[in-house]
Structures are given as structure tokens and as C-alpha cells.
Amino acid sequence: MKKLIFACVSILVLSSCNNNTKVENEETVETLEVTTETASDMAYQSFGEKISADNVLSQNDMYEKYKNLKPGDTVDVKFAAEVKSVCQSKGCWMRLDVGEEEAMIKFKDYGFFMPKDIAGDEVIVRGVAFIDEMSVEDQRHFAEDAGKSKEEIALITEPKRTLSFTADGVLIAENQ
Template identity: 60%
Template sequence: MMKKILFLVALSFVVLGCKNEKTEEKPAVEKEEIAINYQTFGDKITDENVLTKTEMIDKYKDLKPGDTVTVKFAATVKDVCQKKGCWMNLEMGEQEAMVRFKDYGFFMPKDIAGQEIIVNGKAYVEEMSVEDQRHYAEDGGKSAEEIAAITETKRTLAFEADGVLIPEVEK
């Protein structure tokens, strides 16, 4: 009888021991981070604490001529000055933001239209004269008819960038 009890106890240890060995802990799901390399223009900036285009549009709505706000946001490039890259327009919903570069200290590549970039600097609104609008239209490669059609000053979204990040395209 004692042998049977010892056999049952030993068997229960084996069964319980095997059961413990077979329990597997599921590995914790790790958040995968994708590193993006950037070309930096102007001051060195990071891709942290970047506002979305929608958040930036809300900030622009609150600005009056003469107001400025220092921000960093991401948006898609609509077009770039084709003479030397000295300005660019960013898509901002129904409008676009005209970006110039602090002290003309740096310029953009002319072929970045359609890319999402990050800009850092001062946002403001301005009343752009007909003359300035025509100048920028000419630099942007607009036709004579499009340039001639500009006849009124326009409230524009403006931005003076001190730093820009452009994602590097893998080749």
C-alpha cells in the first residue's frame, strides 16, 4: 500500500512538474519604432513635439497681422522657388503657408514638392502686396496670364523657418 501511495505522489510530482514546464509566457509585444533619417537645413532641430498640419491651421486661425508664434510642424510641400530654392509653399488645407528662411541663411532643394517635411520657426499672417504676389508667382514658374490675374492684396499664412527636416529617401 505504501508503494502505491509513494508511486501516486511521485506521479503527481511528475505530472505537476511537466505541467509547469509547459506553461509558456507570451512575449511582451514591443512597440516597433521606425528610425527616420533626415537632411537638416538651417539650425539643427529634432522630430520631437511636432504639431500636425491640422493643429497648425488652428494656430493660424488665431493669429492677426503682427502676431507671431514659435512652432514646429509637419506639412506637405506644394512648391519651391525654381530659381534657387529661396522659398516654398506648404499645403495648409484651403490655403498654403509661404515659408521663407531666416536671414536667407539656407535654401531648399528644388525637387521636394509632394514631400512631407518638418519646419521650425515663427508663424505669422501678413497682407501680401500685389507686387510681392506677382514676384513669387514668377519665381514659381507661373504663366504671364496667371501673374496678370493677381490684382488684390491677400491675407497670407507666412512662416520664417530657422530649421527644416526633409526625410531622406532610401535609394
Template identity: 55%
Template sequence: MKKIVFLGLLLVAFVACKDSKNNEKPAQESTKEMAYASFGEKIDAENVLTTAQINEKYNNLKVGDTLDVKFTSKINSVCSKKGCWMRLDLGEEKEVMVKFKDYGFFMPLDAEGEVIVNGKAFVQETSVDELKHYAEDAGKSEEEIAKITEPSKTLSFVADGVLLKK
């Protein structure tokens, strides 16, 4: 009797699995989601600040202030070794240095174009050693690296999610 019940349950499980696969529909994504490659946490392309708006927000930040934001910008450069950071254009010859939360994800080394980043914006002072390290990662020449002699105030961002426009 136990064998018959076991075989009956096995048959029901097999049929149920087979039917669920046949009824499975391909995941449909919105056109906005399909226009982007996603990195890190899943974010959407809604309620995004423009470059001018985020630039204004940064102008109001002091060292130690933090602001949760999502904005769009153009990639100026990406770490050429691992893709562990990128610099985004803020216009007016300003850039924001973007790192990724807990090094949980990286950008493609050849990433270019428009991105939407979500996370924390802040201003920090960057040491000479760190500036030289970033210049080395970016493939700068020894002459350019040697010219770095003073710390700088850096517009920074820790992203928990990024959308790269395809």
C-alpha cells in the same frame, strides 16, 4: 637639451594624434535623424504639431501676431530659381509661405514630400507686386500673373531649421 625636450614633445603629440584617430568611432545618429535631410539650424523631430493643429493656430492669429512653433506639412512648391522659399499645404485649400531666416539656407529646387519646419508663424498682408514676383519665381504663365490684382492675407512662416523627409 632643448632639442631633446622638443623632440620628446613632438613624439608624444604624434603618438597622441595617431591614437585618437584609431579610437575614433563613426558618429551614430538616431533613426529619426537619419530619416531627414537637415537645412539651417539643427532641429529634431520631437514635439511637432500636425497640419490640423498648425491650421488651428493660424486661424487664431491676426496681422502682426507671431507664434514660435514646429510643425509638419507637405511641400506644395519651392522657388524654382534658388530654393529661397517654399509653400506648404495646410489643408482646406490653405497654404503657408515659408521663407528662411536671414536667407541663411535654401531648399533643393526639386524638394518634395514631407517637411518639419521650426520657426515663427505669423499672418501678413502681401502686396500685388510681391504676389506677382512669387508667381514668376514659381514659373506661372503671364496670363496667371496678370490675374493678380489685389493684395492678399498670407499665412507666413520664417524657418530657422527644416527637416526634409528622405
């Protein structure tokens, strides 16, 4: 996490020093829905809409934004956080660590999916953050997708306030 934040801050500092400087060696390789971008010395796999790794909030800054939201409020934002879990059926959602809680990330128009093996990885997401109340039925569905036991699923009996996010683009840092 510290390396990702350091890389993002470094990019911001370097880009603000001279607005006339162009990146000469930035390469983009496209495949179906996945692209790889090189920003400075950090490479990313890109999913959904193409986004950049600049002007990214930390997970703690994002948590502060969530604390100020009320149901019905939305905020457009880009932030970096650790993946806690991913849908093991299709990769159609993921949960991100945003400090004291986890945010439930879904993908705009069900238009792209995440690899199922990225729990523990750092990602950057861009989209709309909001507060939602998740029904018992939805909680049980997501618990089933996450591979929870029948006993764990049966313990879900009340609606839950959730930190929600609809992502239009995601970057996953590639291992260097």
C-alpha cells in the same frame, strides 16, 4: 503623412517612458549646410539650424493656430506638412499645405535654401508663424519664381492675406 505622424508620436511615447534612456546609435553627418540625422528609424536631411523631429504639430493643428492669429501676432512653433511648391530660381521659399490653405515659408536671414525638387515631400519646419498681407508686387514676384505663365501673373491685382512663416530650421525626410 501618416507614417511621419506615426513616427513622431512613436518617438514621443518611447522617449517619455524612460527619461534615463539614451539613444546610443544616433549619428550625425555634416556637410556644408546640410546634415543627415537618424531619429529612431527615420532619417532626415537638415537645413539651417539643427532641429529635432520631436514635439511636431500636424498640418491641421498648425492651421488651427493660424486661424487664431491676427496681423502682428506671432507664434514659435514646429510642424510637419507637405511641400506644395518651391522657388524654382534658388529654392529661397516654399509653400506648405496647412489644411484649407497654404503657408508661405521663407528662411531666416536668407541663410539657407531648399532643393527645388521636393514638391510632394513631407517636411518639418521650426520657426515663427504670423499673418501677413502680401502686396500685388510680391505675389507677382513669387508667381514668376514658381514658373507661372504671364497670363496667370497678370491676373494678380489685389493684396492678399497670407499665412506666413520664417523658418530657422527644416528637416526633409529621406526616402527609405
